[in-house]
Amino acid sequence: MRVLRLLLYYVLTRLRARRFRSRKALEAWQHRKVMALVKRVRKQSPFYRSYYQGLDAQNWRSFPTIDKAVMMANFDRLNTAAITKEEAFRIAMRAERERDFSAQIGDIAVGLSSGTSGSRGLFLVSAKERAAWAGTVLAKALPASLLVRQRIAFFLRADSHLYQSVRSKRLQFRFYDMIHPVEDNVRLLSEQQPTLLVAPPSMLRLLAEAQLAGELSIAPGKVISVAEVLEPLDKRLIEQAFGVRVDQIYQCTEGFLAATCSQGTLHLNEDILVIEKEYVDEEQRIFSPIITDFSRVTQPIVRYRLNDLLTEAKQPCACGSSFTAIASIEGRTDDLFYGRDADTQRLVPIFPDFIRRAVMMSSERIKEYKVVQQSDRQLEVALRTDGAPDELQPELTAALSKLFTSRGCMAPLIAFIPYEANEGLRKLRRVERKWSL
Numbered sequence: 001m002r003v004l005r006l007l008l009y010y011v012l013t014r015l016r017a018r019r020f021r022s023r024k025a026l027e028a029w030q031h032r033k034v035m036a037l038v039k040r041v042r043k044q045s046p047f048y049r050s051y052y053q054g055l056d057a058q059n060w061r062s063f064p065t066i067d068k069a070v071m072m073a074n075f076d077r078l079n080t081a082a083i084t085k086e087e088a089f090r091i092a093m094r095a096e097r098e099r100d101f102s103a104q105i106g107d108i109a110v111g112l113s114s115g116t117s118g119s120r121g122l123f124l125v126s127a128k129e130r131a132a133w134a135g136t137v138l139a140k141a142l143p144a145s146l147l148v149r150q151r152i153a154f155f156l157r158a159d160s161h162l163y164q165s166v167r168s169k170r171l172q173f174r175f176y177d178m179i180h181p182v183e184d185n186v187r188l189l190s191e192q193q194p195t196l197l198v199a200p201p202s203m204l205r206l207l208a209e210a211q212l213a214g215e216l217s218i219a220p221g222k223v224i225s226v227a228e229v230l231e232p233l234d235k236r237l238i239e240q241a242f243g244v245r246v247d248q249i250y251q252c253t254e255g256f257l258a259a260t261c262s263q264g265t266l267h268l269n270e271d272i273l274v275i276e277k278e279y280v281d282e283e284q285r286i287f288s289p290i291i292t293d294f295s296r297v298t299q300p301i302v303r304y305r306l307n308d309l310l311t312e313a314k315q316p317c318a319c320g321s322s323f324t325a326i327a328s329i330e331g332r333t334d335d336l337f338y339g340r341d342a343d344t345q346r347l348v349p350i351f352p353d354f355i356r357r358a359v360m361m362s363s364e365r366i367k368e369y370k371v372v373q374q375s376d377r378q379l380e381v382a383l384r385t386d387g388a389p390d391e392l393q394p395e396l397t398a399a400l401s402k403l404f405t406s407r408g409c410m411a412p413l414i415a416f417i418p419y420e421a422n423e424g425l426r427k428l429r430r431v432e433r434k435w436s437l
Contacts, residue, residue: 005128005131005132005135006131006134006135006138007135007146008135009131009132009134009135009136009139010135010136010138010139010146011135011139012135013135013136013139013140013271014139016271017139017271017321020271020322020323021320021322022322023322025322026270026322026323030270030274030294033274033294034060034274034292034294034302035057035058035060036294037292037294037297037300037302038052038057038060038063038302039057040297041080041297041300041302044080044297045077045078045079045080045300046077046078047074047077047078048078048300048302051064051066060292060302060303061276061303063302063303064303065290065303065304065305066302066303066304066305067304067305067307068121068307071121071304072085072121072122075088075122078299078300079124079298079299079300080297080298080299080300081105081106081108081124081126081298083105083108083110083124085122087105088105088110088122088124089112089122091103091104091105091110092110092111092112092122093112095110095112096112099177099179107126107127108124108125108126108127108298109124109125109126109127109130110122110123110124111123111124111125111253113252113253121253123253123254123299124298124299125296125298125299126297126298129295129296129297129298132295133256133295136256136269136271136272136295137249137256137259138171140249140259140269141196141198141222141224141247141249141259142196142222143195143196143221143222144221146170147170148170149170149171149172150170150171150172150195150196151172151174151192151193151194151195151196152171152172152173152174152194152195152196152198153174153176153189153192153194153196153197153198153199153220154173154174154175154176154198154199155176155178155185155198155199155200155203156175156178156199156200156226156227172192174188174192174194176188176189176199178200178203182206182207182210186207186210186215186216189207189216189218190216190217190218193218193219194218194220195220195221195222196220196221196222196223196224197218197220197222197223197224197242198223198224198226198249199224199225199226200225200226200227200228200427200428201225201228201229201230201231201234201235201238201246201428202228202234202422202427202428204223204225204234204238204246205234205237205238205368207241208237208238208240208241208242209237209241211241211242212237212240212241218242219242219243220242220244221244222244222247223238223239223242223244223245223246223247224246224247224248224249224260225238225246225247225248225249226248226249226251227251227427228427228428228429229329229330229331229352229429229430230246230248230329231356231430232356232360233360233366233367233368233369237367245264247259247260247264248260248266248329250266250326250329252306252308254291254293254301254304254306255269255272255273255291255293255295255296255301256269256272256273257269257273257275257289257291258326261317261319261321262319263317263318263319265313265317265318265319265325265326266325266326266329267317267319267321267323267324267325267326268323268324268326269323270322270323270324271323272293272294272295273291273292273293273294273295273301274291274292274294275289275290275291275324276289276290276291276292276303277289277290277312278290278305280309280333280336280349281349281351284311284351285311285312285313285314285327286309286310286311286312286330286351287309287310287312288305288306288307288308288309288310288333289305289306289308289310290303290304290305290306291303291304291306292304307332307333307334308329308330308331308332308333309329309330309331309332309333309336309351309352310326310328310329310330311326311327311328311329311330311353312324312325312326312327313325313326313327314327328353330351330352330353331352331429331431332429334433335352335429335431335432335433336349336350336351336352336433337349337350337351337352337355337373337431337433338350338373338376338433338437339376339404339407339409339410339412340376340377340409340410341408341409341410342405342408342409342410343408347376347437348407348408348409350403350404350407350409352431354403355371355400355403355431356430356431358396358399358400358402358403359371359396359399359400361399362392362395362396362398362399363385363392363395363396365385365386365387365392366383366384366385366392366396367384367385367386368383368384368419368421368430369381369382369383369384369419369430370382370419370429370430370431370432371400371430371431371432372432372433372434373412373432373433373434373435374434374435375435376435377410377412377413378412378413378414378415379400379412379413379414379415380414380415380416380417381396381400381414381415381416381417382416382417382418382419382420383396383416383419384419389416389419390416393416396414397414400412400414401414
């Protein structure tokens with residue numbers, strides 16, 4: 001039954017990709033799907049029943065939003081499986097400690113988010129939802145038809161029934177635990193010889209360096225970046241090492257949000273969810289997404305404000321899809337830098353992508369970097385370079401100072417510190433703000 005359901009959603013996803021040839025038709029279909037979802041969650045979720053009491057489902061776009069704090073505070077009443085937060089946390093934490101992710105509550109898989117926003121979240125996914133997710137992901141991510149045998153190598157912080165649901169006779173799926181030494185995973189990867197390699201960009205970079213050094217010899221037909229922001233600097237090295245384009249899957253606890261098309265453009269998955277745009281800078285097309293996922297009912301996600309920043313593409317994609325094209329994933333709203341206006345002393349936002357560009361344009365000798373804002377006037381910069389990092393400090397100091405002063409802000413005080421490689425399970429954030437507004 002699971003395989004049949006997976007195949008069904010695989011076919012449906014492929015058909016839907018060709019179905020919506022106009023934005024108007026897509027939005028009308030989405031409206032009907034959300035209306036049905038609202039009706040269902042009002043019946044099954046005590047939280048949503050009271051939260052939306054007296055509201056007309058036709059006007060769902062004006063419903064109050066939720067976020068991670070609201071979801072976790074109301075977890076017991078929000079989910080439709082009568083699972084308590086205490087029970088879910090107990091199972092998820094035991095899985096993390098023992099690195100055994102097979103435990104379930106009935107047919108409900110329980111997972112723990114990585115907690116990069118400062119607090120850990122829980123997610124619940126039923127067997128039916130896992131099969132639907134797997135069919136959708138395979139339709140959007142496989143380098144060839146589902147009928148072609150594939151060897152999938154999947155690196156992530158934690159395994160899950162969600163990821164294991166893609167296994168079948170034709171799909172050899174191997175999870176690589178990122179807590180294990182890179183050398184061990186390189187050896188196993190050489191044995192597997194994957195046709196599809198999926199990993200966070202920080203891990204893909206380590207594997208790319210091993211490939212270039214002759215320590216790894218694989219030829220995947222497709223490479224997909226997940227879980228972290230894919231930086232241009234890392235993308236170039238990974239593509240050089242493996243000889244294929246690096247695609248992306250934008251997946252988080254709250255849903256499968258976007259995937260790369262045949263043209264190499266990231267598109268929102270508007271066939272399984274609605275993403276409303278809350279613009280942070282409309283001129284630059286930068287927005288925070290508010291998501292409604294009509295593919296999940298166990299843990300309903302309705303008008304959920306995500307703590308991310310996306311940049312919408314200027315032009316429609318050449319692939320012809322009606323789904324919104326994304327130019328880049330900027331990162332988290334928490335990592336938006338702020339400068340202090342030299343005249344008014346007010347705080348002025350500076351987007352992560354501008355920080356990345358300033359670093360990358362300052363020198364071609366920069367191989368890896370981290371920029372951390374410790375206060376509105378203080379930056380910490382760590383560099384890994386060809387040659388001595390000290391030689392590049394004046395150029396990078398000038399580039400970052402110019403970025404701030406061009407926006408009317410005081411130039412920051414910049415401290416250079418030794419670069420430390422990102423290891424273990426912590427997500428790599430090359431641009432990070434560590435002070436609160």
